Each structure stands twice: as structure tokens, then as C-alpha cells.
Amino acid sequence: xxxxxxxxxxxxxxxxxxxxxxxxxxxxxxxxxxxxxxxxxxxxxxxxxxxxxxxxxxxxxxxxxxxxxxxxxxxxxxxxxxxxxxxxxxxxxxxxxxxxxxxxxxxxxxxxxxxxxxxxxxxxxxxxxxxxxxxxxxxxxxxxxxxxxxxxxxxxxxxxxxxxxxxxxxxxxxxxxxxxxxxxxxxxxxxxxxxxxxxxxxxxxxxxxxxxxxxxxxxxxxxxxxxxxxxxxxxxxxxxxxxxxxxxxxxxxxxxxxxxxxxxxxxxxxxxxxxxxxx
Ligand code: PAF
Numbered sequence: 001x002x003x004x005x006x007x008x009x010x011x012x013x014x015x016x017x018x019x020x021x022x023x024x025x026x027x028x029x030x031x032x033x034x035x036x037x038x039x040x041x042x043x044x045x046x047x048x049x050x051x052x053x054x055x056x057x058x059x060x061x062x063x064x065x066x067x068x069x070x071x072x073x074x075x076x077x078x079x080x081x082x083x084x085x086x087x088x089x090x091x092x093x094x095x096x097x098x099x100x101x102x103x104x105x106x107x108x109x110x111x112x113x114x115x116x117x118x119x120x121x122x123x124x125x126x127x128x129x130x131x132x133x134x135x136x137x138x139x140x141x142x143x144x145x146x147x148x149x150x151x152x153x154x155x156x157x158x159x160x161x162x163x164x165x166x167x168x169x170x171x172x173x174x175x176x177x178x179x180x181x182x183x184x185x186x187x188x189x190x191x192x193x194x195x196x197x198x199x200x201x202x203x204x205x206x207x208x209x210x211x212x213x214x215x216x217x218x219x220x221x222x223x224x225x226x227x228x229x230x231x232x233x234x235x236x237x238x239x240x241x242x243x244x245x246x247x248x249x250x251x252x253x254x255x256x257x258x259x260x261x262x263x264x265x266x267x268x269x270x271x272x273x274x275x276x277x278x279x
Pocket of ligand 1: 027028029055057060127130131149152
């Protein structure tokens, strides 16, 4: 597997290959888990070349502690990527990506007024900036993102549309541990006890899903999820939203199959977890 740390080296390598090969990009911030490896495997099946990026993007962190705590495991990540047939990894430094503090601001309109956008001001500006840079640097045919960050998928879809990137966005299903906890790099920061409790997030999503299927109103479902977390004091529920899975705007009633998403964010100890269920 080729490793690149500079934009120039990466471009030199890929330039002659671009006309004869399709390129799949898997953007990551490292601390890889099976969810990421599944993205690489999906990309492997659909492209001639697969490149993963590993870059903890400071611009998308609105909380300095979160940035400092973000796990960094480059050597282990590279071994895992190689084991699933990734062709290249791009792991630039912060200076390489941002030689100067970026002044460009991206505004995703109503997409960033809810959920992650509302609770993490500036987050999607940072995501949009780095994804746009990666698209320009790598010029992939397809880019792979996990459904766990559903709102991020919507933001990238908007970025591709508004900036006319010739990139196909591929949303890949959430990969869960046996007990239902969605795989996330942040799970590494959970204590053993918290890890045992964390599957309650998926339990709450399933409960909300079942209640909606039984015909309960969205107001009743939200109240039920509130009381679910009130009886679990280790959690602090930040939001539970039932939204259009494409626009992320809250809905008053369940939409057509595949269009409604139940999304939640909760703090467990020092770790903030998000999860969702599209139905
Ligand atoms: O989902 C992530 O890991 C990040 O938000 C991404 C897409 C790699 C951009 O930094």
C-alpha cells in the first residue's frame, strides 16, 4: 500500500492513472474500526483503485477537548487498511492541509440548523471544507461515507450538488457490534462499564421505531425516549429527532419507506455518541 503525506506526491502518483482507472475515496479521521473497513471493502468492489484518507480535521471540531481526546492510531490504521486491500493512504499533516488558517466559510442553510449542526456550531463548515479539499486533491469517481453520520451524508450530497463535483456519493449501512452499539472511533474512549451501557442508544432507537410503527405520534415517541433516558442517569440525551432522511428537517409524521430517520445524540461519561435508524 502506498502512503502519501503531501498533496504533490499524491497527485503525481494518481495523475497518470486517472484516465484508465476508477478511483474510490474513503475519507476518515483514523482510529479505524470495522465500519471504516467495510467502506473500503465496498469501494474495493466498485473501483479499480481505493484510497483512504486519514486526517483529524481540526476545523470541524468545535470543542478543543474533543479534538485533543480524538484517538490517533496511524500505524495500526495503515495495517488494517492494507489487510482489506486499500491501494493508498493519504495522511497529511495539518500544515499540509491548511498552510494558513482557512477563511472560506460554507453555509449549508437549513441542513445545519438542526441536530449536529445546531449542537456543534461550525462543524459542517469544517467537514465541507475538508471534503471539498479531498475531492480536489484525489479527484475520485466515488466517495464512501457511513450512514452513522447521516447528516454529514446530507451535507456532502449538498456540497457535491452545489459545487458540481463529478463524484458519486455512496452511503454505506451502519456497522454495529453484537449488542447493537454503532461502531465509532469514539467508542475507544468509553470505559468498560460505559461500553456495557452504550447499546441502550440502539435500544432507544428500536423502541422509537416500534412505537411509530404501532401508530404513536411523534410527540408521544419523543416523550417515551425522554423517559427511557431519564431512567438511565449515566446518559444525557442531547436530542432525539425524527426527520426527513435526505433533508434532515424534522417531520410531523412518518414518510414513505426509507425516507424517515430517527436520530439521536447522547453523552455517556465524557463521550458523545450519535446513532440513527432509517425506516
Ligand atoms: O466522518 C468523518 O470521519 C469525518 O467527518 C470526515 C468525513 C473524514 C471529514 O473529516
